[in-house]
Amino acid sequence: MKTFVAGIDAGGTSVRLRWKDLASGTKEQVSLPAAPDGGPEPALELLHQVPGEVVALTAGITKVSRGETKAAWERALGAACPAAVVSVVPDFVVAFHGALPEGIGLLCVAGTGSVIYGESGRGKSVRVGGRGWEYGDEGSGAYLTAELMRRTLRACDGLWPHTPLTQAVCATLETDDPALVGERGRQRALVFGRGFLVQLVAVSAQNGDDEAKGLFTGAAGWLARYVRAAHAQLDFPDGERVHVACVGGMWELGNWMYPAFEILLARWLPGVATIAPQGTPCEGALHLAERSGL
Template identity: 35%
Template sequence: MGDFLYMGVDGGGTGCRARLTNAAGDRLGEGRGGPANIRLGLDVSWAAILAACDQALAQAGLDRDALSRTHVGLGLAGICRAEDERAVEAGAPVRCAGVAARNDAHTACLGAFDGADGAILIAGTGSIGYALVGGIGRPVGGWGFEVSDEGSGAHLGREAARAALRGHDGLAPHTPFTLHVLTRLGGDPAAVVAWAGTAKPADYGTLAPLTLDFAAASDPVATQLVEVAAGQLTAHVRRLVDLGAPKVCLMGGLAPVIEPWMAPWARRLLVPARGDALDGGLHLARAAARHPAERAA
């Protein structure tokens, strides 16, 4: 396999990244493309993937013809079933030495633990846990803002908006925090309802840093909301460990500020990531190259 190249790809809803290495693991190039969530359509996803791959190849002084000797490992948002994986792999519009596709949580976990067993817990605008044990991946949560994503920035922000309305109505304390949130969202319940009518998870997520700031200043309502969110993430850690993960890597924009609020026992299980999702894609590509007759873990 000395002549083969390996490409790791991390494709999400806002962008796509690719990393190219040789058989020795030397990094040859990196590139970026557009959104690659497969829910946007496989043609859109593959266009973004190839744009990122083209940039990575160009940095190495290569063109797209080199993909014929490149094993590609794809970690893509939107992959939920084995049928999705097969559709992505079969839908490659160019000839590659091999293509293996998994969801982006799987490759993020592979990268975080350098291919070993472990789990990740992503706390950003959304949240998701993912355990990888004995080559088998198990998601925990992450089913979307409407029904899941507890402990995320969007979930915390929505609770902040609700607390502001409860405070206004006299159903709960109206503290400096709830007054600030109400003012920020327009100053009265009608304005909050109008805002919520078009608000996306990212919009709710903008209230999370505010909530954490007021919690740090000991506002009782903000403190309770942050304690609940941290407890929800702690519950994710417990489940990931119950699934067999020896350690958990806490990731995402909310991670460094919410971690101090989590239970001490859970914090003791948290470790830094050894690598990123692109490293995970490269792990996937190499595993598929070693076992071409199997669907690599």
């Protein structure tokens, strides 16, 4: 029977499975929409397509800090692949190993949420941030949207004048009544996600709006601070060149955050440089599976 190693990237929208034939080295990848509750069912369906026995499997999932979620994935994958060494890790860990396959450096994730994760290559790892939209996720789409909603509500309440950007928010929500602004913002967050104003800010920045540009600069500042904190905890030797890979939708909107982010890193961490991600999270999961199966 053919044997395989496999990696899973289980995001909020889709679940991807990548496998490698240990004899031939051939790799294939398949995907399905994610389950509404983030459960392992799509991954189990995808595993049926592997044409042989899986001997090592790593899955990167969201909400891994919720013990019942990780346990449910471990039970399901263990039952589906009884001969496999199974590992379930946070999604940012597989993203790190996809972006930085050598396993040394820092990953700066900024999408709807944000998190910094790094490994020293000497057995030490660290996670900074990513504490959820309620109390953290600075530098993310949720953070940027919440900050702009606060400014809009203050303007609607008469604390200070409206700006073109807060007026654009009111136009989007079709009201300047502060009670309705807040309620319609909550409704949109439920339907479109907590970063529902990010595209509006990006378009405004593209059109030259200084406040919109400033929001991106502020987001970049928070992310750079988190990178600095993670770098300090990893105890990289003085003078060691350390790479930071930036992934997530906030980085893909245009060049709104990179200039401020790189200026701050150059000031605080002269040995750190940003690089483009080298691979995908699914490739990172497969890489970790290969290592665990050795």
